[in-house]
Amino acid sequence: MQLLQQNGLTKGLKITSTEQPMVEKAQGEKVTLPCTFTVSPEDQGPLDVEWVLIPIDNQKKEQTIIMYSVDRIYNNYYEAMNGRVQFTNPDPKSGDGSIDILNLKSTDTGTYQCRVKKAPGVESQKIQLTVLDKDTGELSLKNASEEYSGTYNCVAANRVGTDDCFxxxxxxxxxxxxxxxxxxxxxxxxxxxxxxxxxxxCCKKRKEKKYEKEVHHDIREDVPPPKSRSSTAHSYIGSNRSSLGSMSPSNMEGYAKTPYNQVPSEDFERRSGQNPNFPPSKVFSSTSASVAAVSVPGD
Structure with missing residues (x-):
């Protein structure tokens, strides 16, 4: 170093970004950690830019979160920040090694160090990042009525800024x-x-129609026809004959007084007219013969 200064030469690599010992951001926001630098012709080695997270616990090791080396970017060292950390300038060779951390979380709080190497020059810079947890400002309304209707304005403020909503x-x-x-x-x-x-x-009406239809078309057996009067007459005559045959002289007197008009003569005549095979003369002759055959003793 002294030899270079005696020959009129100055140190080549130098970090030029303004030193910010502490940065505060709110949870969910984006933060940019600056790290700009310059090099000189004396710095002939390859350029390496590395960002590490120094844990609060000294017992733990440093954690590399992103690196630029040999014209390549490596950002998969720290799983907790995968997809949330990137170089601000995609080409750090331009002299800008700053990084952006997206969607900040409370676990991102810590000390970050930027290290720039280009042999023989080496420079580094530390930044303390503090991520504030967001406070909730919820307003609860119980048994709300129409009088609660309206526009409500919520204002929130802390050390990192102020915000409001309607x-x-x-x-x-x-x-x-x-x-x-x-x-x-x-x-x-x-x-x-x-x-x-x-x-x-509907069911009742259907049943009624069905019953009427069955009654209307029902074929019932006719009542047996009445016995013919000719049979009655024959029975009557036969009974008279049996009666006459069984009469004794003592009871013949009463029977002789029986008028012949009790015999249904009209029926005989009508039946004889209807049936030519029925001879009424024989009926009366037989009756007369039966009567004549009866003798009354003592006369």
């Missing part, structure tokens, strides 16, 4: 769900009752 609240009266449910149930029951009544009426 919320429009519109409170509407609650719907009478109990009445709606009861009405729906009653309507359903009435509909079912009406449907059942219609089905009953």
């Amino acid at each position: 919320v429009v609240l519109n409170v509407t009266p609650p719907i009478n769900t109990a009445g709606t449910i009861a009405g729906a149930v009653i309507g359903t029951l009435l509909g079912l009752f009406l449907l059942a009544f219609l089905v009953f009426c």
Whole structure:
């Protein structure tokens, strides 16, 4: 170093970014950690830019989070920041080795060190990053009524800045769900009752039509025809004959007084007219003969 200064030469590699010993950001935001540098013709070696996270616990090792070496970028060293850390300038050879950390988390809090190498020059710079946890500012409204309707403005501020938001609240009266449910149930029951009544009426009417149709087309057996009067007459005569045959002289007197008009003569005549094979003369002759054959003793 002294030999170079005596020959009029100065140190080549130098970090030029403004030193920021501490940076504070809110959770979920993006932060840029600066690290710009210059090189001189004396720095002939390959350029290496490396960012490491120095843990608070000295017992733990440093964690490399991103590196530029031999014209290549390596950003998969630290799994907790995969996809969230990148070089601000895709080509750090231009003299900008700054990095961006996206979507900050509280676990990103720590000391970050930028190391630039280009032999024989070597330079480094540390930055303390603090990520604030976000505070919730929720507003709870219980038993809200229409008077609560309106526009609400929320303002939040901390050491890293201020922010606000607007919320429009519109409170509407609650719907009478109990009445709606009861009405729906009653309507359903009435509909079912009406449907059942219609089905009953249809079935009853169908049965009546079926009964009328069966009665109208029913073929019933006729009542047996009455016995012919000729049979009655024969029976009557036969009975008279048997009676006469069995009469004794003592009871013949009463029978002799029986008028002949009790015999259904009209029936005999009508039947004899209808049936030419029926001889009425024989009937009366036989009767007369039966009567004549009876003798009354003592006369």
